[in-house]
Amino acid sequence: MTEETRAEKFLELFNKGKEFTEELLRENQRLRYRIATLETEHTPGSSDEVARLRAEIQQLTDENRRIGQRFREVEEENKDFANRYIEVEEQNNNLANLYVASYQLHSTLDFREVITIVQEIVINLIGAESFAILLLDEKTNELKTIACEGEDVMPGIQTISARLGEGILGEVAKTGESYYINQDVEGGGKVTIEKPLAAVPLKIKEHVIGLISIYRLLQQKDSFSAVDYELFSLLAAHAATAIFSSKLYSQSERKLNTIQSFLDLLTTTS
């Protein structure tokens, strides 16, 4: 091939390249135009639209904030309701205990049965393992055990004897004021026959007829609870009247039997 022919071929190739480049530039321009058109088409049409959307976003944000706030308030209310529900449940439980204790105490006029019921209340409702019920002998002014439970853990409670006004038991019987130390703070060393965990007077109005002296609580019970103090108050009054009336009833029954026997005797002799 001559040099002239080669130059012509090169020129031809160059021209083709030029045409191709120009075609690419045109296509590029066409596409740029197309992109610009599309971008214009997808941009919010007016500033009003933008403002409307912004307002909507603001409204939704405010709404969201309000709902969040309300949610937190409702959550607080729920917690409050849950706490109140627990309180009501507890109160309900306490009232049931008090109702049952009072109902049982006045369910009989038999002295021994009344004493058994007092013992049941002290064991099952208060949760005492060792305790004594003492009655005051008004002739000798002495408190004496008439029933007890848990002699094995507190030996001697079956024969307690305390003079009115002497020691803690005597003082409780004299003043009519309950005595509590709640729990044995020194792990068994502090509670004695004379110094119980609690001593609750049994009284009819201001007249003390005896007391309940508690020495040890059940293993699963650490200390007295709020309802125990309510039960103590109930026992102080209701157990006293129940014991007193059952005693009077048994005395009157005995007298009635004596009179009846006397009348029978008179009838037979005449």
Added chain:
Amino acid sequence: MENANFLVVEDSPTMRQLISFSLKRFKNAKIIEAVDGVDALKKLSGPDKIDLILTDINMPVMDGLKLVSLVRQNAQLKAIPIIIITTEGAEEDRERGLALGANAYISKPIQSSHLIKTISELLAV
């Protein structure tokens, strides 16, 4: 749980009344009372189908542990859930009761809400 029949086995009338009082929270509950294990077995063979037994441990004639053991050996009764309610709070007592087949063990003094929750859980199964 509605229309459930409960058998309360307890020698103390005070406790029987207290437990029965709590059980009245269940709508149309029928409460059958027994004073000891032997009385409970009689009631279990009666016309009422018992859904749950609540028993004390320390009772005369037949104690609660013996009752639990006999119920678990009886093909007709062994599926009845049993709750022991007792003053015995030691861990070994609890383990003994559960080992004999009791489903739950509650120490006295009882909290009504705890009792209701335990029963609801057992009867929901």
